[in-house]
Every structure is written in C-alpha cells, then in structure tokens.
Amino acid sequence: MNWQLSGLFREAWSNVYANAPRSLALVAVFAAAIGSVAFLELQQTNGARSFELQYRAAGGYVAIVSGQGPIISMATCAALNGRAGVVAAGGIRVTGTKASATSPGTLFQSASVTSATLRVWDPGVSVDIVGSANSFVAGVGLAKELGLRRGGYLAPAGEPPAVVAAIVELSARNGTAQRWLFSVAPPVGKADECWIEFTKDSFEPGLASVAAAFADGSQDPIARPYLRRDQFTRNPKTEFAERPQRFGWLAVGCIALAIGALVAWFRKAEIALYLAVGTSRVELAMLFYLEAMLTMAAAWLVGMLWTFALERVFHHPLPRDGVLLALRSASSGTLLAILAAPLASYLLARSNVAAMLKDR
Amino acid sequence: MPLSRCLEVRDVSHRYRHDQPLVLNGVSLRIEEGVAVALMGPSGSGKTTLLSILGMLTIPTAGTVLLDGQPPLRARGRTRLRAELFSWVFQGVNVLPRRSAVDNAALGLLARGMRYSQSMGTALAALEVVGLHGLADRRIDTLSGGEVQRVCIARALATRPRYILADEPTGQLDRANTAVAIDALVGRRPRGTAVVIATHDPFVAGHCDVVVQLVDGTPTVDSRLP
Known part of the structure; x- marks a missing residue:
C-alpha cells in the first residue's frame, strides 16, 4: 500500500468536490432511486395500516x-x-x-x-x-x-x-x-x-x-x-410479502452498476493516469469506494428527507414500523449501490494501462 | 563487480494481437543513469510501445526487461516499481481536468505514500521549476495547452524519479512552449534522473544525450551526440 489512507480519502473528496456537476447528478439520480424505494415502502405500510383500521372497524376480529x-x-x-x-x-x-x-x-x-x-x-x-x-x-x-x-x-x-x-x-x-x-x-x-x-x-x-x-x-x-x-379479498400479509418494492434495493444496485459502467467509461484516462503514477488496483478500488460512499451517503440523506417530506406534505403519518421498513430497504439499496457503482471502474482498471492512456 | 543502475531491454519484440505484425522487432536498449535519450521515428515505428515496455505498463511478447541487471518482475512488484522509479509525461495531456494544477502535480507524490501537506509543498516547488508557481491553484481546464503540459512535467519532476518517460511531450505545443517544456524536462531534471523522450521533433532530440532511431520496430541508429 503506497497511498496514505488520509491521502486517499482527501483524493476521493477532491474528486467528488471538483466534479461537482457529475457528483450532483449522481446524488440526484440515486436520491430519486433510494427515495422512491423508501416512499413505496412507506406507502405500503400506510396502505396496510389503513386497511387494518378498516378491517378492524368492520369487525374483522x-x-x-x-x-x-x-x-x-x-x-x-x-x-x-x-x-x-x-x-x-x-x-x-x-x-x-x-x-x-x-x-x-x-x-x-x-x-x-x-x-x-x-x-x-x-x-x-x-x-x-x-x-x-x-x-x-x-x-x-x-x-x-x-x-x-x-x-x-x-x-x-x-x-x-x-x-x-x-x-x-x-x-x-x-x-x-x-x-x-x-x-x-x-x-x-x-x-x-x-x-x-x-x-x-x-x-x-x-x-x-x-x-x-x-x-x-x-x-x-x-x-x-x-x-x-x-x-375482504385483500390480505395485508400476502400483499406485504409480494410487494414489488421488496426488490427495490436490488433495482438500486442495478442502476448503480449501469451508471457506474457509464462513469467508468468516461473516466478511462483518469483511471489509467492513477495506475501510471503508481497507484495499485487495490488502492484505486479503495478510492472509487470512498467516492461512492460520499456520493451515496449524500444521496441516501437527500432521498430519505425527500421521502419523509413528501409523506408529510400528503398528510400521511410516519409510523415507526413504516419508517424502519423504509430505512431498511433504502439503506440496503444504498449499501448495494456503494458496492456496485465502482465495480466497472475496478474491472476497467484491469485493462492495459498504455491503451487506456491513449483513449482520451 | 557492482552492477550499474540502468534500465535495459534485450531482444524485445511485441505485437498487440496474434494476427497483427510486430510493432517492435528484437529491440535492445540500455538506459544509463542520468542520461537523456530521444526515441525518434515515424508514426507507427514503435516508440510509444517501447516506452510502455520500459515503463512496465506493457509486458513484451518476447524478450526481457532488466532493471539494474535483474530479471523481469511479477505484476505486484511492477506496480510498486512503477510508483517508485518512473514518472510519465504522456502524449497529449493526461491530467485530472477539473482539479487544480498543484493537485495534478502532487498526484505521483501521493501515490508514493507522501503525506498530503508535504506533497503540496513539493508539488509547488516543482511547479516553480516549470514556471507555473503562480497558477498552482488554477483548475487545469482553465490553463493553456502549454501550461497543462508543463504541469505534467512538474508532476514527473516532483517525484524525483530514476526515470522520466515522455511520449511526444511537445507534440501539441508551439516552438516557444516546446523550448520551455524541454528546458524543464531535460535541463531541470533532478541529478541522476534519466529521461527517455519519444519524439518526432529534431529540436527536442537536439537537447538529448542519445538519439535512437526506430524504423518499423527496429532501432537503426544509436548515436551519441557530441
């Protein structure tokens, strides 16, 4: 390991900060994706809660x-x-x-x-x-x-x-x-x-x-x-078990993989430069993961705040179980995105450095 | 008898794909400590490929690369050696475009494990050598082509490497900027640093100690200038 960890972290932050338009676009896209998963989970919980109240009121128990x-x-x-x-x-x-x-x-x-x-x-x-x-x-x-x-x-x-x-x-x-x-x-x-x-x-x-x-x-x-x-033809338990957004975290990961590949393509020369100055592939992977963590943490924060604000605007309650479910799904998606986003860059870093340097 | 510090390729041949002709054909070259070498030749003669092999970015199809007389190294060792021994100045400009000049100049130092604050000081000193001290905090994409190439040279000089490998470093510069860049690269390089420059330009070659002519992947002339 050549790079100091603090140096890598500073480099990651500098890259995120210096490429503000790209970083903001990524934050916006992932905030939307993460927020959507959280929003759907909250909607599901509120829907189930509403049905539960209706069912109870109708004498379901x-x-x-x-x-x-x-x-x-x-x-x-x-x-x-x-x-x-x-x-x-x-x-x-x-x-x-x-x-x-x-x-x-x-x-x-x-x-x-x-x-x-x-x-x-x-x-x-x-x-x-x-x-x-x-x-x-x-x-x-x-x-x-x-x-x-x-x-x-x-x-x-x-x-x-x-x-x-x-x-x-x-x-x-x-x-x-x-x-x-x-x-x-x-x-x-x-x-x-x-x-x-x-x-x-x-x-x-x-x-x-x-x-x-x-x-x-x-x-x-x-x-x-x-x-x-x-x-009552609805069954909240079945609905919960079969809700489509239970795969939302996977969808966020897939989006991260696709966007990560796109970003990696545009960063080929940059990747090659890091390798050429003596950065190892492991260090490069750490750099990408640190960048992804910074971006995704911001996206998670924005996405969750956006979701909770939207729920409040529509006067929906924020029940504890719904909030926890939304946090769990959104956080799973965020963690997967952190893992998936830099994958393409890391794989690209295994290509021929000299060829990548020419590809500007 | 102790071996001298040198970088050497012996009988190196290289082709990029099996169905393509050899880019290099039996090249042998020895880069002594502190020497300035110009690799000259027409486009496609294998200058960049030879630089890549010398700099351990490319493994040759045949032949060996020797460092201080030692045999080739495995991949992990090559990455470490690349960080410790080599600095590059690339054809065109390979920089982090939205970062500052000093950030770019410090990149090689950080990759060698230097602390951030120390690397900034060293990078500033290197920028001063190439006459860009006043532009240290400017973003690279706001600098002219000549200034950017001098930032690349500062990045190479900052690490005080044993070898600077430069691929057409002045290819996109006018004569005035070429003179400044070559002065920085050859004239102001640290003592003991060898520089290998792939170039078309006789003006650039004129500043070097040795000129190697490559034609169709074969060195045809190896002349020491007076």
Whole structure:
C-alpha cells in the first residue's frame, strides 16, 4: 500500500468536490432511486395500516359464539372481558318484537344486552352505559324512524315509558341491529349469542378456543368469525410479502452498476493516469469506494428527507414500523449501490494501462 | 563487480494481437543513469510501445526487461516499481481536468505514500521549476495547452524519479512552449534522473544525450551526440 489512507480519502473528496456537476447528478439520480424505494415502502405500510383500521372497524376480529337456542352463559361471556387479548365481550338475548305506543304500526326487535355488547358493536360507545329497568338503548335506524333522541322517552306498547339512555351506530359491525331496541342488563341468565372482539394477534387462537369456555356437556356451542373469510379479498400479509418494492434495493444496485459502467467509461484516462503514477488496483478500488460512499451517503440523506417530506406534505403519518421498513430497504439499496457503482471502474482498471492512456 | 543502475531491454519484440505484425522487432536498449535519450521515428515505428515496455505498463511478447541487471518482475512488484522509479509525461495531456494544477502535480507524490501537506509543498516547488508557481491553484481546464503540459512535467519532476518517460511531450505545443517544456524536462531534471523522450521533433532530440532511431520496430541508429 503506497497511498496514505488520509491521502486517499482527501483524493476521493477532491474528486467528488471538483466534479461537482457529475457528483450532483449522481446524488440526484440515486436520491430519486433510494427515495422512491423508501416512499413505496412507506406507502405500503400506510396502505396496510389503513386497511387494518378498516378491517378492524368492520369487525374483522369479532367472533360470535352461539348454539341451538339461548344456551350461552351471560356470566361466562362477561367473564371473557378480563382475559388477555379480549377487547370486549358481551351477550345478547332476543326478547321479541315490540311496537311503540305512539306508533303501534311500527314493529321493531328488542333484545337484552350487556354494556360490553354495545362496545363490541360500536367501539365508540362508552362501556359505562349502565342499564336500568327505566332505560333503553336504541339503534340509529330505529331512533330515526321513531324520532327518538338521547334523553327522550319511549313507551313500548304495554310497558311503562323509559328514558332513551343512548343511541348507538351499529352499521359497521351489526347492521341488522340498527332498528333494534336494547335493554342493558347485568350479565345473568342465558344468551343467544356471545360477541367477542379480540386483539389482532389473539383473534385466530381465540376463535379456535373460545367455544370451549361455553361447553356444558349437553350442547356444544360453536364460534364463528363475524366477517366471512372471503368478505375482504385483500390480505395485508400476502400483499406485504409480494410487494414489488421488496426488490427495490436490488433495482438500486442495478442502476448503480449501469451508471457506474457509464462513469467508468468516461473516466478511462483518469483511471489509467492513477495506475501510471503508481497507484495499485487495490488502492484505486479503495478510492472509487470512498467516492461512492460520499456520493451515496449524500444521496441516501437527500432521498430519505425527500421521502419523509413528501409523506408529510400528503398528510400521511410516519409510523415507526413504516419508517424502519423504509430505512431498511433504502439503506440496503444504498449499501448495494456503494458496492456496485465502482465495480466497472475496478474491472476497467484491469485493462492495459498504455491503451487506456491513449483513449482520451 | 557492482552492477550499474540502468534500465535495459534485450531482444524485445511485441505485437498487440496474434494476427497483427510486430510493432517492435528484437529491440535492445540500455538506459544509463542520468542520461537523456530521444526515441525518434515515424508514426507507427514503435516508440510509444517501447516506452510502455520500459515503463512496465506493457509486458513484451518476447524478450526481457532488466532493471539494474535483474530479471523481469511479477505484476505486484511492477506496480510498486512503477510508483517508485518512473514518472510519465504522456502524449497529449493526461491530467485530472477539473482539479487544480498543484493537485495534478502532487498526484505521483501521493501515490508514493507522501503525506498530503508535504506533497503540496513539493508539488509547488516543482511547479516553480516549470514556471507555473503562480497558477498552482488554477483548475487545469482553465490553463493553456502549454501550461497543462508543463504541469505534467512538474508532476514527473516532483517525484524525483530514476526515470522520466515522455511520449511526444511537445507534440501539441508551439516552438516557444516546446523550448520551455524541454528546458524543464531535460535541463531541470533532478541529478541522476534519466529521461527517455519519444519524439518526432529534431529540436527536442537536439537537447538529448542519445538519439535512437526506430524504423518499423527496429532501432537503426544509436548515436551519441557530441
């Protein structure tokens, strides 16, 4: 080794600085390539996150346990609320069809539920809705039809009037109950169904095991997912595994290889000069790698800042997992580019020096 | 008896491809320490090829290169020797075009492992020898052809090599610049440095101690000037 390492580093910096137009063009190209990979990864994460929220809101992690008739223990169902991985669980027992005293022609279904049942159906509902004999909870559809409002009174035919304690929006998770009237009751007796919302990770194991909690030896209830498996055709896990930009880092490397070859062609005489003054091929390779590191580091920085700024401009969040994924993919591409960009120059340096010197 | 310091080619022949004729045909030449040699001959006579072989940039098809009487070296050793013993002034201009004159003049010193600050001082001194001290910080692509060639000569002189190999160093210069360049290259070279100049120009050859005429790859005249 003839060159001092500090001398090589200074030479690399001088070459990058002195050839500012070329260096800036390279930084721009690779910032665009690296930034695009990072941008696509962030988009993927945001898309998946958006889908996840949509899927969760639609009841993707809700399971229903039921049997032949009202055999589900309300108490057992309510006890699930304390389990790890359970967001909320509550039972429902259908109590028949009713009509309003003021509108006897309008029939509606009534049911007895726990406050946690309403929480499963409408995540926006406070779980502290306390039922009493003198209050009801109405679905939005029924409230509109009968002109009900919160705090008002409703008198089902043949029953004393009671306060409408809450009006709940159930279209997302139990659309058919929009026209129902509910009595919120303590978890005692038997229910027709137990609705359970799990956390994402607990859903599959929960679905597989929850029915056993209700088995009493006579009839075995079954658990089913609220959403049919084919109701959502997207699968975020598959989409993530098959996303095209997972090969983005390789694409950045290929671009680096191609541009590196182009640059090497124009630097033939320069390469020959370094060799002729006594620079070894190893030293020359180190010089090229140092130049590539300087250029690619700048490109990485510009590319990532550009990506994050663009995401913010479009008001997309920068979730930690998305940022990490973008950083990982972009950095992999950058490292590969550092390795690939000087390759052509290094290979060219193995040619005949005298011939290259003539080739100006 | 100790061997004298010399660079020698013995019975060297060279062709670039199997299907091409010999560029050099049985050339033997000995470059003694401190001598100035002009290689003259028409285009295609093998001057550049002989310089490349002398400077260990090209391995001859046949024959041997001897340094101080020693046999040829392997590739790794040749790179090191090239850095330690030789400096080049190329046909036309081989420079780093966007770098300063002093950066270009210091290139050979850095390749020999000299520290940056020390190499800048030495390169400045070499630029002074060729009359370019005032242009040290100017970018090469802002200098005239004659000035650039003098920067190349400064680069060659700066390393105080045993051998300076110059391929048509004045080919693109006018007479005035040729005189300045040859004065720097031959007249101001360090003591003990041999210079081999491939040239068409009798004016340049007139400044050398020995003139070797090459015709069709064969040295026909080897004359020592009075």
